[in-house]
Amino acid sequence: MKINYRQTCILIFLSQIALKFLALPSLLYTKSESNSIFVALFLMVIDGIYAFLILNLAENSGEKNIYEFMKSCLGTVVTKIFLVLLLVKFALSMANISKGLEFFVADNLYNELSWFAYILPLAALIGYMIYKGIRNIARVGEIVCWFVLVGIIFITAKSFSGAEAESFLPLFKDGLSPLFESAFKYSSWFGSSTFLLLLFGKIDFSKKKTGQLVRYLLLAIVLVQFVYYVFYGVFQVTSPTHNFCLSDLSQFSSLHTSIEELSWLVVALWIVAQAVQLALYGYCFQQAIKYIFNIKNNVFPTIVVMLYVFVLSLIGDLIIGLEQIFLSPAVSVITICTQYVIPLVIFIAGKIKYKNKKPRNKNKDDNQQRADDVVTEHTFKQDDSQSETKKQDGKKGAV
Amino acid sequence: MKKLKTIFSPRKLVLWLCIVLLVFTLPQLNAKAMSQTEAIVTMMFVDKEQDTIKVSAVVLAPGQDRTKNQQVYNGEGETLSAAVDSVSLSLGKDMGFAQCQIMGLGDNICKDGVINVLDYMTRTKKVGRNAGLINFSGKIDEFAQATADVNTSKNLSLEEIINFDKRFILAKNSNIELFYMGYFGDTGIGIIPKISLLDKPYKNSVEAGQSGGESAGAGGSGSGGGQSQSKPPKYLFYDGTMSVFKFGKTVNTIIPTMVDKLNYFVDKNQTGSITVEGVNDYLYNNARVVVNMANKKVFTFVSFKDGKPNLDVSVHISVMVEEVDEENPTQKILRRNQEFLTPELVKKIKEKIESDMHEALDYCKQNKIDVIGVYKHFNAFAYKKWKKYIQQTGKDNFLNDIDLHITTLIKSEF
Amino acid sequence: MKIDAQKVEERIKERLHFSSDIKSRAVKFFNCNVIIMYIAEITDNKLLNDTVIYPITSYSKTITGDKYAALRDKVLSSIELNELDVDEATDKLLHAHTLVLMDGAPKILTADMEKITVRAIAEPPNNLVIKGPREGFNESLKYNLALIRRRVKTDDLVVQNLELGKLTKTQISVLYFSSVADKKIVSEIVDKLKKIDIDGVVDSHYLISYLQKNPHSLFKQIGDTEKPDILLGKMLEGRVGILVDGTPIALTLPFIIIEDLQNSDDYYGQPIHVTLVRILRLVGVVIAVLLPGIYIALEIYHYKIIPLSFLVTIMNTTQGIPFSPFVEVIFVILLFEILYEANLRMPQYLGIATSIVGALILGETAVNAGLVSPPTVMIVALSGITFYIIPSQAGQFSVLRAVACLVGACLGIYGILLFCVYVLAYLSSFDSYNSAYLAPTAPYIASDQKDFMMRATINEMKNRPRSIANNRNNLRRRGK
Known part of the structure; x- marks a missing residue:
């Protein structure tokens, strides 16, 4: 089951905005103050470039999955090491989202919420979506995406008038070093294109439109910049105390104490988007396990992911200072390695290996797979069919 | 293996998880509405008497009579949490602060510092950071009762009373978040409205209940407080007085006339009125003219001249004559709607604004309170020089050497 | 011999x-x-x-x-x-x-020499239209075929007859346009029909469980209609129709969920108004399914979301109710469902009496006796009424509503949100005869947005919907 190019773009968009609207803006502020807006811009542009690189590679890899592709370029050992590192990256991202969501839900929505009640339905949902495959996740993402986008714009626009541009000044008052420190320390919140590696062979490029990808990337960047501008502009020096960017913004924009009903709708949609994002990373996690241990079926890897999601919540309660682990330099090094170095190595290796020839193997299976995809996703070429019809009609007309 | 797979197939696992969840959460099906199990606090007041913390909570009390929906409960303790717990005990319920709309801080606690109180209320008790923040003077239980009565007996709330008066220096709603912003800002200045309690009605005060004695008795008795049974009604009085906090402690109180003068530096407040005396020209005959100000725009420029900070403020306003008090008005009075803005009047208004602004800055200098955001402007637009300047003068005295230059542009509102 | x-x-x-x-x-x-x-x-x-x-x-x-x-x-x-x-x-x-x-x-x-004794062609009671044809199918396959044939004068229309039921030997006709329908799907359907081994086919619904891919699914995967104009409209989009002798209900395949939000009236009305009505229907669905669950969740867990003035009103009215919000809502829902069932099967003149007894006496006295609160009655009634914005899905919605209530009581808003995602994920996972169930939203099909929430004018809808797996001859007509 493949996903089409538009769905890929939407997953990239959701991934780009996924971790950005909870604790990240306040964390960034602690290091680089309101200049953090540039840190986010810088890292998101890099993620965008990586999205292009990885998609280019995925297109040229034909029907090969990442394991086969890496094996052919780098050998089995390196491949497995890389996959383990990627596994760690996705595990960290999942932990990040899950913990963020848990704090958010427990803190904002409930007086008391047991970890059990939080994690059990979430694990069940993630398990179900992963088991159903990437197409399912992509379709849900496709539905949720626009509501989330409109919702976020709505919340942020409401607070826009309260944002003071002056609070961003002076720019770079301590030079650029805090920005780089910040980028290094919080790198695990970025790297939102890495998941594409695990989608090799699962994307249908037959309706590829590069402009579409550019549009979605720009949309994500502009959206994040807009929200960060309003967030830092409104909260200024108290920004580090706001761990839930969107909900705090919506709460502050309203005169009354309780968050307005419409804003709640947006916050609710945001939770849905986070769940979809968790499922996406969970899927990548599952795929990595499959490749590392050469498992063919989906059942056991899915159960492992569900258990991981389940355990995540437990660990958070048992290990005090788990948040600090995310901020440790070791984690930053690992994430930078997996986010930026590994894709680059694979890209270069792939380009060298398949310098002149594309590994696209147009065998029977390939065609069969495409045919299935065409029927289920309707990715048949509209223009072709229309032109055919037009030709026929033209003939009839001539007769 | 195959059997194992079918047992643990994710589809079935999902089902099992749901069943387990249901079993664990089943007691919730019989859970009562939270609004019944928690006492919903709509206003919270904190003060200190000697070493005892006193709190008063205005709590929603459901009943068919909407005019008696709010009741006051008092408590006290050595610490804030002990005081809040004592209220909770007297209520027999947990207190829910999520709907708390107003946090009131008494004069005594304001002098001692309020940051810990606010931290406890917002972080532990989850009072929203956009809850209104006020400073009150008078007895805490009487004040709480008066506000509860205002909220129930009139179609009016304390929040509305505060918001009606536009004479805030920052022209924003005073709330905890803004207070924090001031506190964590460079100068540590925070401003909140100050409301007092009067025994007699004043021109601008709001009567606390038509039958104050009767409704005042409707409160429960807290472990430390208790309700006075038939006290005469008290009156809330708010005239726009502001309490100034520096690093969480009150340092000053700004009277309304000074608030008006300080407001010229802030363009968020766009309205107001200016009174000029002795306007004497072809249209006015030694008149006292009150003009209404609208669309005020303030442009602030900063620079350094000879190492001294220079503040250039340009005030643009549109005005309209509201009231003219003169001897023997002639029929020229009828033409004023079109031609009221005479050069003489403009000159007088300019002079008035300039003198008021200088007076306001002097006031700030004297009291060492930067309520008009001088620090912020210089820090944003002349960072390096300002940093050096601050190192020389220190954070307390930076206002002393500020040179103020004012330009004004007066337009007719027509 | x-x-x-x-x-x-x-x-x-x-x-x-x-x-x-x-x-x-x-x-x-x-x-x-x-x-x-x-x-x-x-x-x-x-x-x-x-x-x-x-x-x-x-x-x-x-x-x-x-x-x-x-x-x-x-x-x-x-x-x-x-x-x-x-x-x-x-x-x-x-x-x-x-x-x-x-x-x-x-x-x-x-x-x-068949003597055809059928009831007259009348407007079907559950497919009433304000504008548009009022003819409905009746129980005779011949008449029903005639209603279709009368409207179609082309050699493209194919009617394929089958006989099903070992004892009833019921006549079944599979209808499609040969140039529009996907041949693969037609043959798949015909094969499935031929393989049905059953004693008797009393109604077309007997075929549904044989034809749908997830027979145990809560959601309907096969369309049905009692009107020839709707059947024809659907066939023109590439669907296959199935008529069964002895029943006025025709089946259409493939089925996608958006069909239930559309109505034949929509194509005869003014586009902007139709767009608004469709949005209303969607909002209606959300209200119908989620409102009672959300109300329970707000009551039990999240009173802080409710604006203060509204909260006071709710508190005033729920004061002294002996039941938990969940039990209260379920009680009212049960009352509503019982009344509905009773009303449905009662003779018409008695039905009016039940409505009065149900609505006025039961509801009013329950509130007065302090068993249920007025907001609960109002919310369940609102949800109950909005069900019938989309009558064909009312059954499914009532099940979903019950689950939403349960989830709302157990887990609050967070649970309801996850429940919504689960339903979405579930719906996106199945295809009805190679047509994605949630199309044209997921997967997004740009050209089909002309007849999704908003409706373009008929002349703007140049292509046949791609959401339906039809023949690739997608052009409805030539010209601008």
């Missing part, structure tokens, strides 16, 4: 267990015994007399040669005849054919 009419008659009667409604009439045709057999109740007597009995008995011309051939080619030439052996003829007899048995004939002659 030559036929002995009397013996064959005996044999047929024996095979049909000497059923009393089988009539036979013996006549002479040039000294030859001819027995005419028919089932009186389903045979058109006038037709039988005019086209069979009278021509045989009154034939006066001389015959040279084979009498059987003369009977077949000359005497009964006005009707369509089949020549069958005994077993086949017996089957035909049950299908309202009249058998003509003639001594010495090689075969039995049969002719269709």
Whole structure:
């Protein structure tokens, strides 16, 4: 089951905005103050470039999955090491989202919420979506995406008038070093294109439109910049105390104490988007396990992911200072390695290996797979069919 | 293996998880509405008497009579949490602060510092950071009762009373978040409205209940407080007085006339009125003219001249004559709607604004309170020089050497 | 083999267990015994007399040669005849054919003499329209086919007949446009129908569980309609229609969920208004399914979301109610469902009485007695009414509503949100005959947005919907 190019773009968009609207803006502020807006811009542009690189590679890899592709370029050992590192990256991202969501839900929505009640339905949902495959996740993402986008714009626009541009000044008052420190320390919140590696062979490029990808990337960047501008502009020096960017913004924009009903709708949609994002990373996690241990079926890897999601919540309660682990330099090094170095190595290796020839193997299976995809996703070429019809009609007309 | 797979197939696992969840959460099906199990606090007041913390909570009390929906409960303790717990005990319920709309801080606690109180209320008790923040003077239980009565007996709330008066220096709603912003800002200045309690009605005060004695008795008795049974009604009085906090402690109180003068530096407040005396020209005959100000725009420029900070403020306003008090008005009075803005009047208004602004800055200098955001402007637009300047003068005295230059542009509102 | 009419008659009667409604009439045709057999109740007597009995008995011309051939080619030439052996003829007899048995004939002659007794063509009660055709199908397959044929004058329309049910031998017609429908899907459907092994098909719904891919799913995966204009509209989009004899309900495949948000009225109305109405329907669905659950969640967990003034109102009215919000809502829902069921099956004049008793007396007294609170009654009533914005899905929605209530009580808003994602994920996971169930939203199909929430004008809808797996000939028409 493949996903089409538009769905890929939407997953990239959701991934780009996924971790950005909870604790990240306040964390960034602690290091680089309101200049953090540039840190986010810088890292998101890099993620965008990586999205292009990885998609280019995925297109040229034909029907090969990442394991086969890496094996052919780098050998089995390196491949497995890389996959383990990627596994760690996705595990960290999942932990990040899950913990963020848990704090958010427990803190904002409930007086008391047991970890059990939080994690059990979430694990069940993630398990179900992963088991159903990437197409399912992509379709849900496709539905949720626009509501989330409109919702976020709505919340942020409401607070826009309260944002003071002056609070961003002076720019770079301590030079650029805090920005780089910040980028290094919080790198695990970025790297939102890495998941594409695990989608090799699962994307249908037959309706590829590069402009579409550019549009979605720009949309994500502009959206994040807009929200960060309003967030830092409104909260200024108290920004580090706001761990839930969107909900705090919506709460502050309203005169009354309780968050307005419409804003709640947006916050609710945001939770849905986070769940979809968790499922996406969970899927990548599952795929990595499959490749590392050469498992063919989906059942056991899915159960492992569900258990991981389940355990995540437990660990958070048992290990005090788990948040600090995310901020440790070791984690930053690992994430930078997996986010930026590994894709680059694979890209270069792939380009060298398949310098002149594309590994696209147009065998029977390939065609069969495409045919299935065409029927289920309707990715048949509209223009072709229309032109055919037009030709026929033209003939009839001539007769 | 195959059997194992079918047992643990994710589809079935999902089902099992749901069943387990249901079993664990089943007691919730019989859970009562939270609004019944928690006492919903709509206003919270904190003060200190000697070493005892006193709190008063205005709590929603459901009943068919909407005019008696709010009741006051008092408590006290050595610490804030002990005081809040004592209220909770007297209520027999947990207190829910999520709907708390107003946090009131008494004069005594304001002098001692309020940051810990606010931290406890917002972080532990989850009072929203956009809850209104006020400073009150008078007895805490009487004040709480008066506000509860205002909220129930009139179609009016304390929040509305505060918001009606536009004479805030920052022209924003005073709330905890803004207070924090001031506190964590460079100068540590925070401003909140100050409301007092009067025994007699004043021109601008709001009567606390038509039958104050009767409704005042409707409160429960807290472990430390208790309700006075038939006290005469008290009156809330708010005239726009502001309490100034520096690093969480009150340092000053700004009277309304000074608030008006300080407001010229802030363009968020766009309205107001200016009174000029002795306007004497072809249209006015030694008149006292009150003009209404609208669309005020303030442009602030900063620079350094000879190492001294220079503040250039340009005030643009549109005005309209509201009231003219003169001897023997002639029929020229009828033409004023079109031609009221005479050069003489403009000159007088300019002079008035300039003198008021200088007076306001002097006031700030004297009291060492930067309520008009001088620090912020210089820090944003002349960072390096300002940093050096601050190192020389220190954070307390930076206002002393500020040179103020004012330009004004007066337009007719027509 | 030559036929002995009397013996064959005996044999047929024996095979049909000497059923009393089988009539036979013996006549002479040039000294030859001819027995005419028919089932009186389903045979058109006038037709039988005019086209069979009278021509045989009154034939006066001389015959040279084979009498059987003369009977077949000359005497009964006005009707369509089949020549069958005994077993086949017996089957035909049950299908309202009249058998003509003639001594010495090689075969039995049969002719269709069906007496069609059907109710008149009327507007179906659950597909009422303000503007648009009011004809509805009735229980006769022939009439129903006629309603379609009357509207379509093209060689493209294919009607493929099948017979299903070992005992009922029900006639089933599969209809599609050969140039529009996807051949693969047609053959898949026909294959599935042919494989059905069942005693009897009483209604078209008997076929549904054989045709849908997830028979246990809560959601409907096959469309149904009682109106020829709707069936035709759907067929023009590439769907396949199935008509079953004995039922006015036609099935359409493939089915996608958006079809339930659309109505035949939509295509006859003004586009902007239709767009608004469709949005209203979608909002209605959300209200119908989620509102009681959200109310329970807000009451139990999240009173802080409710604006203070509204909270005071709720608190004032819920004060002193002995039940938990969940029990209260379920109680009212139960009351509502019972009233609905009772009302549905009661004679009409009693139904009015039940409405009054239900709405006024039960509701009012329950509130007055302090058993339930007014907001609960209002919310359940609102949810109950909004169900019928989309009547065909009311059953599914009531199940979903119950689950949402349960989840809302157990887990609060967070649970309801996850429940929504689960439902979305579930719906996105299945395809109905190669058509994505949530299309054209997921997967997003740009060209189909013209007839999704917003409706473009008919002339703007140049292409057939891509959401439906149809023939790739997607152009509806040429021109601008």
